[in-house]
Amino acid sequence: SHAQNKGTLLMATTTSTDNTGLLEYLAPQFKKDTGIELLWVAVGTGAALALGENCDVSVLLVHAPDAEKEYMEKGYGAERVQIMYNDYVILGPKDDPAGIKGKSVTEALQAIQQQKARFASRGDNSGTHKAELDLWKQAGIQTPDRESWYLSTGQGMLNTINIAAEQNAYTLADRGTFIKYEDNFKGNPPLVILVEGDKELRNQYSVIPVNPERCPNVKYDLAKEFAQWMASDKTQKLIADFKLLNKQLFYPNAGE
Amino acid sequence: MSEPLYRVEGLRYSYGKHFDLDVPELVIEHGESLGIVGPNGSGKSTLLNLLAFIDAPDAGTIYFEGVPSGPESLEARRSVTMLLQVSYLLKRTVFENVAYGLRLRGEMQDASERVREALSWVGLSPDKFARRMWHELSGGEAQRVALASRLVLRPKVLVLDEPTASVDRQSSYLIKDAIDRCRRMFNTSLIIVSHDYLWLNTVTDKLVRMEEGRLVEYVAGNVIHGPWEETGERLFAKRLSDGQVIVSARGTSLQSSAILNPSTITVALEPPKNESALNILKGRILNMSDEVSTENVLVEVVVAQIHLNVRVTKSSAVRLQLVPGKEVWVVFKATSLQWI
Amino acid sequence: MSEPLYRVEGLRYSYGKHFDLDVPELVIEHGESLGIVGPNGSGKSTLLNLLAFIDAPDAGTIYFEGVPSGPESLEARRSVTMLLQVSYLLKRTVFENVAYGLRLRGEMQDASERVREALSWVGLSPDKFARRMWHELSGGEAQRVALASRLVLRPKVLVLDEPTASVDRQSSYLIKDAIDRCRRMFNTSLIIVSHDYLWLNTVTDKLVRMEEGRLVEYVAGNVIHGPWEETGERLFAKRLSDGQVIVSARGTSLQSSAILNPSTITVALEPPKNESALNILKGRILNMSDEVSTENVLVEVVVAQIHLNVRVTKSSAVRLQLVPGKEVWVVFKATSLQWI
Amino acid sequence: MDYIWQGLQQAAVLIFTLDPETYSAVITTLKVTFTSITLSVIIGVPLGFLLGYFNFPGKKQLRMVVDTLLAIPTVVVGLLVYAFISRRGPLGWTNLLYTVPGIAIAQVFLILPIVISLTATAIEGLDRRLRPTLRSLGAGRVQLALTSLHEARFAVLIAVITAYGRAISEVGIAMMIGGNIKWYTRTMTTAITLETGKGQFSMGIALGVILLLIVFLLNSALVLLRRRTT
Amino acid sequence: MDYIWQGLQQAAVLIFTLDPETYSAVITTLKVTFTSITLSVIIGVPLGFLLGYFNFPGKKQLRMVVDTLLAIPTVVVGLLVYAFISRRGPLGWTNLLYTVPGIAIAQVFLILPIVISLTATAIEGLDRRLRPTLRSLGAGRVQLALTSLHEARFAVLIAVITAYGRAISEVGIAMMIGGNIKWYTRTMTTAITLETGKGQFSMGIALGVILLLIVFLLNSALVLLRRRTT
Ligand SMILES: Nc1ncnc2c1ncn2[C@@H]1O[C@H](COP(=O)(O)OP(=O)(O)OP(=O)(O)O)[C@@H](O)[C@H]1O
Ligand SMILES: Nc1ncnc2c1ncn2[C@@H]1O[C@H](COP(=O)(O)OP(=O)(O)OP(=O)(O)O)[C@@H](O)[C@H]1O
Ligand SMILES: [Mg+2]
Numbered sequence A: 001s002h003a004q005n006k007g008t009l010l011m012a013t014t015t016s017t018d019n020t021g022l023l024e025y026l027a028p029q030f031k032k033d034t035g036i037e038l039l040w041v042a043v044g045t046g047a048a049l050a051l052g053e054n055c056d057v058s059v060l061l062v063h064a065p066d067a068e069k070e071y072m073e074k075g076y077g078a079e080r081v082q083i084m085y086n087d088y089v090i091l092g093p094k095d096d097p098a099g100i101k102g103k104s105v106t107e108a109l110q111a112i113q114q115q116k117a118r119f120a121s122r123g124d125n126s127g128t129h130k131a132e133l134d135l136w137k138q139a140g141i142q143t144p145d146r147e148s149w150y151l152s153t154g155q156g157m158l159n160t161i162n163i164a165a166e167q168n169a170y171t172l173a174d175r176g177t178f179i180k181y182e183d184n185f186k187g188n189p190p191l192v193i194l195v196e197g198d199k200e201l202r203n204q205y206s207v208i209p210v211n212p213e214r215c216p217n218v219k220y221d222l223a224k225e226f227a228q229w230m231a232s233d234k235t236q237k238l239i240a241d242f243k244l245l246n247k248q249l250f251y252p253n254a255g256e
Numbered sequence B, C: 001m002s003e004p005l006y007r008v009e010g011l012r013y014s015y016g017k018h019f020d021l022d023v024p025e026l027v028i029e030h031g032e033s034l035g036i037v038g039p040n041g042s043g044k045s046t047l048l049n050l051l052a053f054i055d056a057p058d059a060g061t062i063y064f065e066g067v068p069s070g071p072e073s074l075e076a077r078r079s080v081t082m083l084l085q086v087s088y089l090l091k092r093t094v095f096e097n098v099a100y101g102l103r104l105r106g107e108m109q110d111a112s113e114r115v116r117e118a119l120s121w122v123g124l125s126p127d128k129f130a131r132r133m134w135h136e137l138s139g140g141e142a143q144r145v146a147l148a149s150r151l152v153l154r155p156k157v158l159v160l161d162e163p164t165a166s167v168d169r170q171s172s173y174l175i176k177d178a179i180d181r182c183r184r185m186f187n188t189s190l191i192i193v194s195h196d197y198l199w200l201n202t203v204t205d206k207l208v209r210m211e212e213g214r215l216v217e218y219v220a221g222n223v224i225h226g227p228w229e230e231t232g233e234r235l236f237a238k239r240l241s242d243g244q245v246i247v248s249a250r251g252t253s254l255q256s257s258a259i260l261n262p263s264t265i266t267v268a269l270e271p272p273k274n275e276s277a278l279n280i281l282k283g284r285i286l287n288m289s290d291e292v293s294t295e296n297v298l299v300e301v302v303v304a305q306i307h308l309n310v311r312v313t314k315s316s317a318v319r320l321q322l323v324p325g326k327e328v329w330v331v332f333k334a335t336s337l338q339w340i
Numbered sequence D, E: 001m002d003y004i005w006q007g008l009q010q011a012a013v014l015i016f017t018l019d020p021e022t023y024s025a026v027i028t029t030l031k032v033t034f035t036s037i038t039l040s041v042i043i044g045v046p047l048g049f050l051l052g053y054f055n056f057p058g059k060k061q062l063r064m065v066v067d068t069l070l071a072i073p074t075v076v077v078g079l080l081v082y083a084f085i086s087r088r089g090p091l092g093w094t095n096l097l098y099t100v101p102g103i104a105i106a107q108v109f110l111i112l113p114i115v116i117s118l119t120a121t122a123i124e125g126l127d128r129r130l131r132p133t134l135r136s137l138g139a140g141r142v143q144l145a146l147t148s149l150h151e152a153r154f155a156v157l158i159a160v161i162t163a164y165g166r167a168i169s170e171v172g173i174a175m176m177i178g179g180n181i182k183w184y185t186r187t188m189t190t191a192i193t194l195e196t197g198k199g200q201f202s203m204g205i206a207l208g209v210i211l212l213l214i215v216f217l218l219n220s221a222l223v224l225l226r227r228r229t230t
C-alpha cells in the first residue's frame, strides 16, 4: 500500500552515492514506504556540508567523519545517524611496478614513495581524500605535494581512477566506485585492487538532518523520517542487497 | 503666419580644427526655394544637416516656424526631410524603402498608391522597380529611389543635397518637374545644394553661395583661390598656367580667396585700349546659359585653367555675336576682387 | 603593338531577368580616350565593371592587349584601374587610402612623394588632407581622394564612372587637367562615363552611347522615350505636356524609344511654311555649348518637358542671333527618328 | 574510441524510444534556455544598441568591462547567484534555488555580456549614413533603434545564436543553481556531466548528440522563419 | 553572502602574496588559452573569411552546422577528444592526455566555431563596394582577404575576444583532458570548480576575481595596442 503523498525532501550528498546508483535504487522504495519524494543534489563533500550550513537542503548523506564531527559541534546538524560503510582499496596497474600487492597499507604507501611510483590523489578534501591524508600520516610520510610522482587531481573518484589508469598510477578508491568502474570495463579494467581489507580502510557514511533551529525553513520532520528509514532494518537489508557485478557495494552498520 | 519658415541666429558648427561653419543670420520664408552653391568642402552639407535637424549646432538657434528646434524636435524633424548627398537605402525592397517614412508616421492606408505615384514622379516604373531589392539598382536609380522616399512624404520643407548627381540629364528635368509639382501641390519649401548651376537655376528662386563655412551673396561661381604672389605696387598677383596674370588689390593673406562678381566683368572682342581696368585676359567661350527669368545670359569663359562666369545682357550677347568657341577678352578692375 | 588595347567579342552579362548587357563587338585602341553616355540603368557601370575586370562576363571574351583576360588575371587587373560610381574609401587615413594600391604593388619607395603629388592633382592640399581619416571629408573631397588613389597608380587604362559627380565645377576642370596629365605622362588610355556631356566632351576623343544594354552611335543625347500613341496615318505620336505633338514613322512597339540625331534638326526663328518636315515645335534655348575642336555649337532647346540638343554651326548661330533664353522653332522629319 | 560509436547508436535508441529521462532533460533544457535567452534579448539588445550607438564619456571603459565579462566562468556566476538566492542570502525568500527559473535567471548573467557586446559591435558596423538617413525620414528614438537593429539583423541574430549556444551548453550554473535534480532540474548538460562522472562515456556522447540535434533543428527553424519574413 | 566579500579580500591576499598555487594555475591558464586562441585564429579567421566572402552551393547548410557547433558542450568536446588521445585511442601515442598542449588542442574544437561564425558575419557585414574597390585597385586574392579582414577589424577582434572568453572560462575540457592535476594542468577554472566542490566558496570567488582581472588586463593591453597601431 502506498503511503499518502507527503511532499519532497531535498538532500545534499556526495557524488559517490549518486554515481554508484544507490540513491536511484533507494528513493522509489522510500517514496513507497513514507510518501516522501527524495530529491538530491550530488556535490563534493565540502560543498554538501556548506549547502546544509546555508539551509539550502534539509538533510545530508556524507562520508567525512572528522568534518562531520566539527559540523555537529558548530550546531549545524540536528543529529548524526550512522548508516553504512564501504571500504577503501588501493588500486594499481596490473603489473604493479612498486610491488605492493598484498602488503599492508603502510608498507604499500612507503613502497610507492620510495620507488617514486605514480600515485593519483583526489586532492579535493573529500572523505576519500581526507582518508588518504590520514593514511600517509600513519605511514610516517609527510604528505607529498610537489612531487612529480604525486598527482593531485582535484576531481571525483571515478575521474581520478581514470587518470590513474591512463598514467599507470596507484590510487586510493572506495570500493563502491571501483566496482562501478569495473562494471564500465565489463569486468576487465586496467587497474586492479592491490591492497584491501585493513581496518584503517573503512569508509563510514552518515545521515545528518539539518538543524531546524538554525534553519526554520528545512523540513526537519521529513529529514528525521528519512534518517530513521535509512537506519531501519528493512532499509539496511536493502542496502546490503544492492549489488553491482554481483558484488556488494555498501555494508549497513546503523546502530553499531 | 508672420514667423518665417526658418530664422537662424548665430549658427556655428565645427569639425575639430578642420572646419568652422559660421552663419550669423539666415531667414527662409514659407514657400521659398533656396539654392546653395559653393565649392567642395565649403560646408554646404554641414549646413543642410543642421537645417534638416539631423545634427545639433555647437552654438546658435534655428527657429522653425518661430519655435527653436533641433534633432530632438520630432515635430520639426517630420516637417523637414532631407536627401543625403550620398544617399543610403535601407536593406529592403524599393517599395519598403519608399514606404518607410509613411510607416513611421502611421500613414499606411493609401501607401501603395502614394509609393507608386512617387516612383513614377522620379521616372521609375513602379511595376518594374517596386519589388526589387535595394542593391538591384544602378547608381542613378538608387538616387532616384532615395528621392522618391522623400517626395512621398509631402514634406513642408524638402532639403536636397545634390539630387541630380549621377542622374542623367533627361531625368534631372523629370526631377525638376517632380519638385515643382511638390511645391505646387503641397506648398513645399526647398533648400537645394547642387553643382549644376544651370539646373539649380531652373528650380530655385534664389541662390546663395557658401565659401569656407560662410554664406556669401550669390556671385555665379567666380572664386579665385590663392596662393597669390606679392608685386611691388601694393597689389597681389596670380600667375595663370599660360602666363597671363590676374592682379588684385592687396588682401589679408597670400593664401586667401577672392570673389569676382560676374556683373563686374565685361566681355570684349578686342583687347581694349586706354582702359583703367588692370585685368585684360584672353579666353574662349565654353558655354552660354540662360539666367531664367532675367534678361541676362551667363557666359562661361575659360582663361587658362580658370573658368570665369560673366553676366551679359541678351542684347549685348547678340550684338557682340557671342557664340561658344569664340575667342574673347574679359576685362575687370583690380578692385573688383573682394577678399573673403 | 598590332593588337588593340581592348578587343571585346560577344560580351553578355545579365542580372536575372531585370537586365541584359549585350556588346557583340568593341575595340579600344592604345592611348584612346572613350566617353560613354547614356541614361540611368542603361548598363554603363556594368560594362565598366567588365572592362576593368572586376566582374566576369556571362559570355564572350575580353582580349586585353590580345590576351583573353578576366578578374582572375592579376596582370591585366593591375594595368586597369577603375573609379567606382559611388566610391568607397578604406577605413584608414587619406594618405593610406591613396597609397594602398602602391602598397599592393610593392612600390612604396617614393610613395610619400607620389601620394602628395596625386592629392594635389585632384586639388586637395596634401598638408591639409593626408592625415585625415576617411570620414573626415566632404562628399566631393571623398570622391577626389578616391580619384587620387587611382591616378597615383599611373595605370595603363583609367576607367572612371562619373568622376565629377558631386565635384564642384572648378574642380571638375582641375580633374580634367589631372586626367590629361596622366594621358600625356603615362600614355594612359581612358574610358569615362559621365552625365556631364560638356565636361566629357572636353576630356575624351570619342563618345559612344549606351541604351538598354547596347552600345549605339553617339548622338548627343536626344532620346525620345515612349509611350507613343498610334495615329491613323501609319505614324506614332507623342503628346507633350503643352499640347504639341512629336510624330514619327511607325516603330515596333508603342513602348520603344527613338533616337533623334542633333544634326538632323534645324533651328528656325519663325515657324517655316510649306515644309515637308512634320515636326515643327516651339521651344526656348536654355544653353549653348562649344563642341570643342569642331565648328559646331550644341544648342539645348526645351520643348515642353523635353530637352533637345541641336547641332548648328557657329556661323549659323551668329547669323540667327541665337542666345540663351530666345524662343525658337525646331524642325525635323518624322523619318529622322530612329527606333532602338 | 568505441564509445563514440556506441554513443551514436545509443542516441538513436534514446530518440526512438522517447526515453522519459532524456525527454525530461530535453524539456528542462529548452525551458531554461528559452527563458534565459528571451530575458537576455529583452535586456541585452537594447543595452547593446545604446552601447554601440551613442558616444558618451566612459564608453570605452564600459565596453571593456562588458568584454571582460565574456570570460566569466559559469561556476563563478553560479557562486555569485547562489550567494543571493541561497536560503540565507538576501533573496532567499524567492525560493529560486534548485528551480528552472533560478537557472534561467543565473544564465542571464552569463549570456548578457555576449548579447550586449555582439549587438554593440553589430550596431557599430552599420553604415555611417544610416543615422542621418533615418533622422531625415523622421524616425523617433525608438523607431531609430528598431530600424538600426533591423539593418544589422544578421549580425544581431548571430549574437543571439552565439548567446543561445553558450546558454544551452553551459553546465556550471545548471549544476550549482539547478542542483541536477532528476526529473526537476536535470538539464542535458548536467546529465552529460553526471554520465561522464559515472564513466558512462557513451551515454554522455549520446546525450551530447541529441543536444546538438536540437540546436540544429532550432537553427533550421530560424532559417525558415527568416526566409518567410524577409 | 559573506563569502563574496571574503572572496574579494582573499583575491587581494592571493595576488599580493604571489600565492604559488594560484600563480601556477594562472600560468597554466595563460599557456593553454594563448595556444588555443592562436591556433583558432590561424585556422578560424581564414575559414570564416571564406565562409563569409564566397557564395557556393551548400553555404547555408555549412553555416548552419557551424552555428550549431556554437552550442557544443565542453564535456562533449572533452569526451570526443579523450576518445582519440586516451592511451587506448588511435592518437594515444601522442601523449597529449593530461598535458597543457592537450587541453589547448581540445579547446580549439570548442572555440573554432565561434571564430569562424563571427568572422563570417563580420565579413558579410562589410560594404558591398569593398570587393569591387579592392579589385579595382589591383588586390590579389590574399591581399583582398587581408584588407577585407582589416576593414572588419573591430568585428573580427570581438570575435576573437568572445572566443578567448569562452576558452578561458571553460572548465569541462580542462578537467577531462587536463585532469586538473595540481602544479601541472590545473587551470583557474578547474581550481575554481575544485574549491567550490570543497565548499570553499570564498576561494572560488577569489580565483574568479583574479581570472576576470587577468582578462581585463589583456583587454586593456589590446585597446592600447589598437590605439598605437591605428
Ligand atoms: N567628420 C568630419 N571631420 C572633420 N572634418 C570634416 C568632417 N566632415 C566634413 N569635414 C570637413 O568640413 C568641411 C565641410 O564639409 P561639408 O561636407 O559640409 O562640405 P560640402 O560643402 O558639402 O562639400 P561637397 O561639395 O564636397 O559635398 C570640409 O572641409 C570637410 O573636409
Ligand atoms: N545587382 C543587380 N541586380 C539586378 N539588377 C541590377 C543589379 N545591378 C544593376 N541592375 C540593373 O541593371 C541595369 C544596368 O545597371 P548599371 O548600373 O550598369 O546602369 P548604369 O548605366 O550605370 O546607370 P546609372 O547611370 O544609374 O549609373 C539597371 O537597370 C539596373 O536596374
Ligand atoms: Mg556636401
Ligand SMILES: [Mg+2]
Binding pocket: B138, B139, B140, C044, C045, C046, C085, C161
Ligand atoms: Mg552607373
